[in-house]
Amino acid sequence: MLREPDPARCRDLAADLRDAGFTAEALRDAWGQAADDAIARGLRSPASRGLGDREDPLAVLGRLLVLGMPQAAASVDRALVRTGAEGLTRLGLASAEGGEVRPLALVRPQSYADETGSGHWWVASDLDEAALGGPLPEDHVLGVGGASLTLAGLQLPTPAARGLDIGAGCGIQALRARAHVDHVVATDISARALAFTRLNALLNGVDGIEVRQGSLFAPVEGELFDRVVSNPPFVITPRVADVPAYEYRDGGMVGDDLVAAFVSGVGRHLAPGGVAQLLGNWETRDRIAGLDRVRGWIESSPVPLDAWVVERERLDPLSYAELWVRDGGTLPGTPGFARLVDAWLDDFGARGVTEVGFGYLLLRRPLDGVPTLSRYETLHAALAGDGLGAHLAAALDAHDRLGTLDDAALAASVLLVAPDVTEARHHLPGADDPTIIELRQGGGFGRALGVDPGLAALVGACDGDLPVGVLIDAIAELLEVDAGALRADLLPRVRELLFTGFLRFVPGG
Structure with missing residues (x-):
């Protein structure tokens, strides 16, 4: 039973984990990238093999708290100077008996990063299928x-x-x-x-x-x-x-x-x-x-x-049923797998789900x-x-912002192409003009968008200097088409490119 966490013991455990260098990157370096990937697939032996007979704090904590493998109490006490095996048991994260510490929960380091910075958390959760050696409990x-x-x-x-x-x-x-x-x-x-x-x-x-x-x-x-x-x-x-x-x-x-x-x-x-x-x-x-x-x-x-x-x-x-039956720890070929899959299929069939x-x-x-x-x-x-x-x-x-701009105001706006956008052109052998022009987004949802020469030219010209309307007029003259018709065609698509992140308003503009 997980106990009400004691703040002082949590601070001690955090300090011990910090001193041990208990991070996702350090563990990945210790047991190797392939073994790290295998953990996500429920395989812990490659990581254990990668640690070998190491008894330093990182290795001991990696086995105990990430892989869910019992460790000697003396090794745990050395790895967690402030907390020790006793502290883990009082937090409900482990049990200790006969000189051995058995994990009752996992504590895995998790890195994170966004535009505001990066860091890591230690995230405690229940033992997984690999540590339990079978299906998960319902709670x-x-x-x-x-x-x-x-x-x-x-x-x-x-x-x-x-x-x-x-x-x-x-x-x-x-x-x-x-x-x-x-x-x-x-x-x-x-x-x-x-x-x-x-x-x-x-x-x-x-x-x-x-x-x-x-x-x-x-x-x-x-x-x-x-x-x-x-x-x-x-x-x-x-x-x-x-x-x-x-x-x-x-x-x-x-x-x-x-x-x-x-x-x-x-x-x-x-x-x-x-x-x-x-x-x-x-x-x-x-x-x-x-x-x-x-x-x-x-x-x-x-x-x-x-x-x-x-x-x-x-x-x-069928694919959905197999996915979630396996997720619960019941694997193909084991007792009950086919029965559970059939229960899902019967349920979907009763509602006409395809x-x-x-x-x-x-x-x-x-x-x-x-x-x-x-x-x-x-x-x-x-x-x-x-x-x-x-x-x-x-x-x-x-x-x-687009909701406040009519087409005239949008045409007067100055835009920039996003820095993650690239253009690809595909030509038939010997052809001067491309058959396909594609804009690709390196960030966001990684969209790829087929465009015509007029829109490609407009996106390429959006460098934060001239308003959209001026650029469209110049492109219309270059392509020898009616400027009003080109505006009517391009401005709705410019709105879509602004929403999806291919284009941006000039900061402060």
Whole structure:
């Protein structure tokens, strides 16, 4: 049982981890990149082999707290001078008996970086499948995974007063939000998850995080927030006997009803101008596309909302079922795997589900109550890199500014091409003119956009010197086309390029 974390012991443990150089980079150097990658796939023996017989503090803590392997109590006492084996047991992170310390939780270092700087956290969570040697218990508290890192990177890096993290789990989103939000309320239905959230806040010296137990918005009824973030338990799970209902991923509702409930309820808890960001699954049912169903949820919200929804992936029912059965620690070929897959397929079949989408939702309560943003798109390419939160914030700023500009005002604006944009031209052998001109984005969502010579020329000429209208007139003369017609064609596309980050307004202009 994870105990109520003692602040003094958490400070001691943090100091010991710091003295040991317990960082993600140091561990990766110690056991090698390939072994580090294998840990994410549930394989810990390559990392253990990489450490060999080393008994320095980094190696001992790597085995104990990252790989979940028992260590000699004497080695732990030497590695954690202030905390020792006794301190770990009093924090509920380990047990000690017969000169051996057995981990009861993992504490893994996690690096982070955004445009405001970089650093690392130590994140405690429950033992994973590799450490347990089998399926997870239903009250398992998940550590930092790919989805949680994605959402952390999507969070807007702009200041706000009050934040809300729904379904906090180990607290990674609350930690990330606290970097830009003055006070964060973290909620979860699981008392164990909230204990990990408190522990991780103390371990990383982060104040201003308040925890409350309850489902969805129940713990914050009647309250408003400037920022809401959630990696909710959105995984679609059959509501039948003998199918494990893991608290960290299963919200106890049918199909995608949990995401629908979040969308329908979040507007009442957003202050004017407040933004909610979450991950979610949505079903394509009875020939109604998943994104269209999401649009319906948002349009029926009792509080009008701006919306930007990005679908990143679609899976057929079988692939989805296999993914989440394996995630729970039941592997192909083991008892129960086929039975669990069949339960998922029966559940999908009963609702006429043919696909399941996964993606990101950004919802905003307009300051004046009138939505102006309604964007639903599919972007299946890999993410371009860090800084997506800043990219989203810049897109919202561009959208709001464009809403104040008619075409004449836009034509009078001076623009810059973003520094991460490159152009590719493809020619047939021996041809002077390209058959394809493509603009590519190195950051943001890594978009690639086919353009015609007129738009390519305009983007290339946006160097912060002349207004857009003057550039279009010059291009029209060069191409020997009507300047008015070219303006009518290019200005709407310039608006899209400003929103998606290919172009930017000149600072201060």
